[in-house]
Amino acid sequence: MTSKIMSYSYDEYIELVRSFHGFPAPGVLIGGFMVDLAVKNLPEGVLYDALCETKTCLPDAIQLLTPCTIGNGWLTVLPLGRYALSLYDKYTHEGVRVYLDEAKMGPWQEVRNWFMKLKTKQEQDTERLYREIQEAGQDMLSLRPVKLKPEFVQEKHKGKVALCPKCGESYPVSDGEVCLGCQGSDPYF
C-alpha cells in the first residue's frame, strides 16, 4: 500500500482532485496510483510525454501529477476505452504502460463492481469502494515496457497558418483551402 502519490499524501491528492475535477472520482484516485507507478519506473530525469487510452477520468490524474497537459501537447488522449496510460521518453519513445488489471481485483470486489459496471450507482457501496481503492493502491495495476509507433507520437509543429477565406478565422493551411469548420465540421447551428 502506497501512502504517497507523487509528492502528495493521499488526503492532499484527494483535495487536489476535488479542486480540479470537481469531486474525488474513483477513476482519478486510482489514476493517481497509476501515474505514480509509471513515473517510478522511468529512468530518473527523463523528459517524458504521456499517452492516455481513455477520455474518462484518467487524463486529469496525468494533468495534475505530471508536466503533461492537453494544452501543452505533452499529453495525448487516444480514446481506445482502456483504462491505461503510458509515459515515454520524448526522444526515444520508449517507456512504460500501466493499466488497471481486472485479474488482480480478487480482494477488491467493490472496485471490480465499479470498474466492470456490475452495479448501478445506486447499488454501489461508496464507502467500501473508497476504502478498497486506498487499500489496494498499486496492487491492482500491471505494468510493461512499451515503445510507441511513430504515427502515435504527437506532431509538434503545425506549419503555416492563414485566414480562412470563408469564416475569416486563422487556421492551419495544411487543412485545405478553407478551415475544417467550413469544410463541414462546424459544430454549431
Place this chain on the structure above:
Amino acid sequence: MTSKIMSYSYDEYIELVRSFHGFPAPGVLIGGFMVDLAVKNLPEGVLYDALCETKTCLPDAIQLLTPCTIGNGWLTVLPLGRYALSLYDKYTHEGVRVYLDEAKMGPWQEVRNWFMKLKTKQEQDTERLYREIQEAGQDMLSLRPVKLKPEFVQEKHKGKVALCPKCGESYPVSDGEVCLGCQGSDPYF
C-alpha cells in the same frame, strides 16, 4: 483592459498557468481573457459544458478557470485548428462562442506576428508580445451566441463494459468483439 481573469489578478493567473502548463504561454494567457469573456456572457448560474476548437494552449485556460476538464467530460476538444471556444448550457446546448479575432489586431502587431506565425520564435519580441497581450485584454476577441448541433454534444454514458477476449483488458462492448486497440489502433510496437 480587464485587470482580472475570473477571480484572479493577471499576475496570479500567470502563476497558475506556469504551475499547470509549465510556462506562461501567450495562448494560455489570451485564453484566460477568452474564458472570462465567455463566462460573463452566459446567464448567471447556468451549468455549462465547454467546446474547444483547438488542441493548442486554449484547453488549459478552460481547465484552469472553469469546472470543465478533459477527464470529467465537461470539456470536449474538437481539433478544428481555430483559436476559439464555446461555453454552452448543458441542457439547452445554447451558449456563446469566443474567438481570437485577427481583424481586431491592428494596434497589437506583435500579437498578430505571433498568431499568424509571421515571425520565427527567434525574431519574436517577447517582451512586447506579453505587454500587448495584457494591454489588449478582451479587445482582440469576438463573441457570438451559438447553439450546438446534437452530434457534437458529448455522450456521457458509455454503456456496458467487458474484458476484451484478446488483450484481457476492460473495454466498452459497443466498440465491437474486441477492443479498439486489438482492432488495430494499438499505439505500441
